[in-house]
Amino acid sequence: MRAEQPVPAVADAATVPAARAPERKRREKRDPRLSVASLFSEEKARRLWDSLPEEHRQDHFDSTNMPTDYLQAFSTRTTDKKRGWFTQSLSLRGLQEPMLWELAWCVHQQVADGYAVNTTRMGELRRGLVLAVEHGSQAARAAKSLTALTHEEWGREVRGALMRMNASVNAYLPAWVENGVKHLQDCLAHAYHDGDWWRLNVWNPAPDRRVPQREHEPHGRAVANFSQLTSDWLREAAKWWLSAQLSTERYVWSSVKSRLDHLKWFQWYIDQAGCAVPQLVESPGQLRPWPRGFVDSLNSHTVMTGPNKGGKLAKNSRRGPLVTIEAFYRWMYDNSAEAASVLGDARWTRLGLQHTVLFRLEDKPRLTNQLPDDMVLEEEVVSKITAGSGLLAAPKHEGGLDDRQAFHALMLLVRTGRRMNEVLMMDFDPLLPLVTTGTRQNSEPDGFVARLVYQQTKITGGDPPTIPVDQEIVDIICRQQEWACEFLAAQGAPAGTKPRYLFLQTKNNRLGKRPYASATFHSRLGALTEKLAITDSVGRPVKISRTHTFRHTRATDLINAGVPIHVVMRYLGHVTPAMTMHYAKTLAVTAEREFLRYKKVTADGRTTEVNPSDLYDLLHLDQRADRVLPNGWCMLPPRQVCSKGNTCLTCDKFVTDASHRDELQHQLSETEALIARRQTQFTARHGEPMGEDNIWLAGRLAETRALTKVLVALDQVSVHEDGQLRAVCGAGTAGRPEPPSTPPQQEPTA
Structure with a gap:
């Protein structure tokens, strides 16, 4: 989380003003350590020019020589009065060849990447550069490349040239030149850099196609800036380590960004504690207090901005840097000899086994992923x-x-x-x-x-x-x-x-x-x-x-509908069932809460003596799927077989609650209607109705009496008590509702 990332190592976390944050963000894509001018050569500039298709190697573009792919990319049009129609034009004339080559290459790259080229801005940029090289200082007049001066120096040269000429031009011209050159230099820096891509302090995948990325990278345009790792030994080693992880696909681009943020915490503590060597301390016996101090600093750090302002770092925010630093040091220890050669720093060979386990197990907070209870939408x-x-x-x-x-x-x-x-x-x-197969889908x-x-x-x-x-x-x-x-x-x-x-x-x-x-x-x-x-x-x-939340809701709906876990797992794109059960937890909690909302009553209308929580556990621990009835639950032990047939309503093992009231009411109505029909048929056949001693009628009457008692009991049960959802406790437990002062009247026995 952005609020919990450390500030740059050059300042104290408690004293950096918030107003500097946008400035740091603007500088993020720049590499202050990379001298673009030192990378330039006419041979490299010529290479860029030769890489362009022949029709793109022009010093101006108009209606007579405009390449097809440039025609729509040039966004600003000028009126051609002779022909009376609109056309686009762009001139690069007036500049020395290497600078012209660079501009032509940058324009081509912009078009190839799908960007629109604002020919007005590009024309003003060329105009400003021409003014600078013709009327600027000696350094500007001698410049052959856009990289000869910094973008700020180019802006100053344009202002100076305008003052010398006392010219009246667009007031924004110096700023346009400065911003335009800055962007072009970013592109040229990566094009001119011949060394390993990872040695740059700023990894920018947009202009530098050498940075390994997946075909579809969600954070593909984000920039990794290592400049805030001000300790040379840490910065160079971190770049080598992360480049190896990225190239071998152990890390993806977003992983590199998060690991770099973790290492910034490490640099933050290095500046506080003081450390100039990769092994952190001079002798192995002095090592243990050093990482312990880092852990204490993380635990005591106060968040300065964001929703958690004034609080402490979250567990995951403290655990991440510790895990990353240990992984970094383990890898450097395993590759210490190669590190000394690649990085030119023999001090990495002094790492010992003690550096592979810098932090105690109890120092690292347990990874938590506690989801809020509103992840599933109603x-x-x-x-x-x-x-x-x-x-x-x-x-x-x-x-x-x-x-x-x-x-x-x-x-x-x-x-x-x-x-x-x-x-x-x-x-x-x-x-x-x-x-x-067939036409089933139709x-x-x-x-x-x-x-x-x-x-x-x-x-x-x-x-x-x-x-x-x-x-x-x-x-x-x-x-x-x-x-x-x-x-x-x-x-x-x-x-x-x-x-x-x-x-x-x-x-x-x-x-x-x-x-x-x-x-x-x-x-x-x-x-x-x-x-x-x-x-x-x-x-x-x-x-x-x-x-x-939409993903959690969809997953819960699928599981709730009885879709097999392995099918839900495939639908969600999970590799292991444990990942899918992460979503099922929400359903389990919801199901238990709904079960405990209602008081459980038996077939004779009495509140069950089994605690509802225990009843829920018993039903699920015994896996009594065959004991779930349309109108309640059967409490018969799982190894016993029911021999009573369809007589649940007269069985002392039957239990139900208000969630089945509609089904019970429907069953009562159906049973009463069945009794009436059978009485009519019996009377027509035998001349008199069935007596209460008739075995069939006695069974049905017992069912109707049981249903009536259950419905009356459910109507008397309140779902909400004191505004909260509570389960009814069983006999001998605290919280059981007291019995009424007068026992309910019992119906006469038939």
Whole structure:
């Protein structure tokens, strides 16, 4: 959690002002240790130029030489008065060749990645650079590359040139040049870097394609910045360790980000305690107090921002850094000889076995994953969400959010129970035919009609990530496909362009290569939560942005419907049954709570002497599935066989509660109607009705008397006591309701 991450190691956690946080975020993608100028050479710049297709190696682009893929990517148009039609143009003239080559390569990369090129901004950037190299300082006039000066220096050179010329131009020109050069230098830094990709302090997968990533990475555009690890030995070793884990697919990109955050805690303590060597202390005998001090610092740390402000770190937030640091040191110990060679630091060979177990078992809090009791949404709540979800797609002038994509994604989340990124990162065409025999699917219009392929980004292995879906889900996907095609056409994508994803990022995504951002989706659902203001049955606000509640609800519904665990496990994409039972726990708690809501009565209308909690345990521990009756439960021991037949209502082993009242009332009505019919038939045949000594009539009358007693007893039982749900205790236990002062009147025996 962001609020529980340490501040940069260069300052005390308690004194860093909150206002500096946005500044750190802006610097996150920069590598202050990487000198771009030192990487440049004319040979490398020429290599970039030669890598472009021949039609893209131009110093200007207009209607006469515009490549087809550039035609729609150039977003600003100028009027061609001679021809009377609109065309795009971009000039790179006036710059020395290496700088022109760099600009042409960066423009090509931007177009190839599906970004739109603002030709007005790019033209102003070129204009500012020309002013700087023609009228700037000696350093600017001698510059051959965009990397010759920092982006701040380029901005100053443009301001100086304008002052010398006393020119009246766009007041934003220096700022545009500064920001534009900054972005271009980020791209060129990775293009010019010939060494191992992991030696850079900033790992940015967007411009640096060497960073290993999965084909579908939810956090693929996030940046890992190692600059905050200010101890050289820790920073270089951490980069080598994490690159090895990433390259061997032991860690995914999001794992690298979390492990780096853990190591920032380590750096935070190093700055406090003082440490200049990888082995932490000079002699093995001094090691034990060092990690113990780190544990104490974590335990006593006060959170400075966020919802837990002023409190202590959560158990999982304290456990994570300890586990990561031990894993890091174990790996460095196992590879200490290679570390000394690769990192050029022989001190890593001084690690000992004591470094592989830095923390005691009791130092690491037990991993907790205690879910709140509102993870499963009530049926009425789900109905309200689906009924109000249309606001996501409604136009803003009608009070909506004007986001059809968010509306379609929410509908899929509710109906399928997939994780958020499994929906947002689905392929554009995620449907497969459902393999069936005969025409069974055609005869059941409400049944499954296809299989949905989703992106399994959390768990590797297991069955292929597909689930069967019905026609309603297919229709939602078709509507989203239509929207995606309309979006690409509006962005000017070439005809026939097929987007990579079904849900698309709407900014700088001309070719549909980037999926809808999860942060944007959370923001939309948060706004929908405020507009709908839904509460559950106990008045708690329902946060629609907690998308995992839809997964818990779907899983619980499947288990509650009697779907076998292994089928639910496959549907949820789990590898082990234990993961699926994590969702079943909610159902078990709900089932027990419902069982204990009602007092249990026997066939003669008396409250059962067995404690309801004990009764619930007995029924489940003995696995008495054959003892569950349509109108109650049978308490006959599991190894005994019932020889009474259908006489549960006159058996002292029968128990029921108010949850079966409708069934019992229906059974009473049916029995009374049956007695009346049989009496009519008996009288017509024998000339007189059956007497009460008739064995059949005596049995039925006994049933009706038992049903009447049970219903009267249930009507007298209150479900709520003192506003709480309580079970009735058995004989000899505390809390048992006292007997009435006057015993109830017993019906006369027939």
